[in-house]
Amino acid sequence: MYDSSRRARRRWPILVGVSIPLLLLLIAAGVVVLPHLTSRAADDNTDCSLIVPPNPLSAQGLATPYQLVATNPANGPCHEANPAQAAFVQGAILDPRTGQISIYNPLVIDQGTQPAIQPTPPKLPQGAIVALWFGFNGDNLTLVDNNGSLRQGRCVNGVNGSIFGQFAYCNAPAFFAAANYAIRSGRLKVPPIGTAKDGQPCPTTRDFSLVDQDQSDNVVTEYLVTADGRIAQMTAANAAALQGAQVQTNGSDERLLSIGLDSALGCTPWMAPDLADPGHMVAALPLNELQAALYQKQPVALVPAGDPMVLNNGQPDLRKLNAYRVGVDQAPVASLNQASTATYCQNLVNIAPARLKLDQQFTQASPSPDAGAANSLFTFLAQRFVTTYQELNCQALINLPDPITVTTDANGVAIDATINVPNGGGNGGGNGGQGTTVNCSVNGRVIQGCSGTVTINGAPCTFTLDQANHQVVIQCTRRGTVQPQQG
Structure with missing residues (x-):
């Protein structure tokens, strides 16, 4: 039986009341417009399925719309135009000759309907390595086979009948292996993360000042929704043709x-060309994860054993944990202890409160990603930390109270937060701070920050610095021993 015990989280819904031309103008001007929350109806079915088209990694497969349908029709229908039920697909293409990455986001429509504008198949480079990632605004998204499509796409929805929940991927490990090889060979140049306004390194998806209870999930894909509920890819041409459509x-x-x-x-996020929208660049999950893998300093946030998306019937599951990790370019582990949730919680306490407090001067004036949860980006991040601390059971694991207290209004919207930075909580630099750098040496090779991968006796070994417990974790895995289950 599929694991549906994971607690539902608030999601960013459709952008209300902003026309497409205005939205494009604001983006061009560097102004980010974030959506207004539309409350989820009590009877919305949040368990939906996505029918994967045949040959999903081919040009034609990328341009063939995915079809959304209720997993159990008795619980009600699923509609892509409903922000509480919307599913999303993000595709990335790596050219093995040049090492360059481009993005193409396939479309999702309701089963039995037609798109507002039919997608155009992208022109793929010879030998292209294609991967897909999935996101969902409901609770549980199940990938459904269509004439062998899950096998053809090497799709992973979870393991042992227990799905991740809102996340899935196809062919991601092969894509990341090729991308990392291109990086090592100098053909793929990953831009540095830069320095933030607070003087600290810009955050990454593996920064303890940013992560939550289920990090590295969902995607950056956007779609257009017409007044009659039809869906189209988010491109400049489609936006011009579909006046009044919403994002x-x-x-x-x-x-x-x-x-x-x-x-x-x-x-500035790392962006790549959008093959569906010539001349435009877009952000994407694989770009974020590759950049984080290269530049995030210790301590590095990696999916812990207690992440709700990798639990199986509420219990830790090593196979499911590793299946998730390899889908977002993270090293698998040999035991659950190497993905300690207690260590994860300790790093959260050491890093996040100080950085959130340091950045309050910038985030308090920024709009909330979810107006139904918080009134600013600052209060959104604060209430998100509180939820994470509770979901991971951090107080019991590390015997420390939650350092952040959130004030809400009568509607439950976070309107203020008090942050008590724990003693020794660092300087707010979620990318490693300014402390002394510890390096490791293996057979004469120096591993900066004791974080990286080397080959020892023919086996790839991953070094991770566990600052909370003052130790270096070394995990050596023979190739082929950790295999996520398909489907």
Whole structure:
């Protein structure tokens, strides 16, 4: 039985009351418009399925709309135009000759309907390595096979009949392997993360000042929704043709960084060409994760064993944890102890409160990603930390009270927060602070920050510095021993 015990989270819904031409103008001017929350109806079915088209990694497969349908029709229908039920697909293409990455976001429509504008198949480079990632604004999204499409796409929805929930991917490990090889060979240049307005390194998706209980989830894809509920890809041409259409977004950690926090802190997300929208660049999950893997300093936030998306019937599951990790370019672990949730919680306490307080001067004046949860980006991040601390059971695991207290109004919207920075909580630099750098040496090779991968006796070994417990975790895995389950 699929694991549906994961607690539902608030999601960013459709952008209300902003016309497409105005939206494009604001984006061009560097102004980020964030959506207004539309409350989820009590009877919305939040368990939906997505029919994956045949040959999803081909040009034709990328341009074939995915079809959204209720997993159990008895619980009500699923509609892509409903912000509480919308599913999203993000695609990335790597050219093996040049090492360059481009983005193409396939479309999602309701089963049995037609798109507002039919997608055009992208022109893929010879030997292109294509991968897909999925996001969902409901609770549980199940990928459904269509004439062998899940096998053809090497799609992973979870393991042992237990799905991740809002997340899935196809062919991601192969894509990241090729991208990392291109980086090492110098063909793919990853831009540095830069310095934020607060003087600290810009945050990444693996920064403890940004992560929550289920980090590295969902995507940055946007769609257009017409008044009659038809869906189209978000492109300049489609926006011009569909006057009055609204923008549908996927609330995600990836989007929070690329669209919300980067803008507030004066940082610039890594973007790549959008093959569906010539001349335009877009942010994407794989870009965020590759950049984080390269530049995030210790301590690095990696999916912990207690992440709700990797639990199986409420219990830690090593196979599911590793299946998720390899889908977002994170090293698998040999045991659950190497993905300690207690260590994760300790790093959260050490890093996040100080950085959130340091950045309050910038985030308090920035709009909230979810107006139904908080009245500013600052209070949104504060209430998100509180939820994370509760969801991961941090207080019990590390015997420390939550350092952040949130004040809400009569509607439950966070309107203020008090942050008590724990003693020794650092300087707010979520990207490692200014402390002494510890390096490791293996057979004469220096590993900066004791974080990286080397080969020892023919096996790839990952070094991770666990500052909370003052130790270095070394995990050596023979290739092929950690295999996520398909489907």
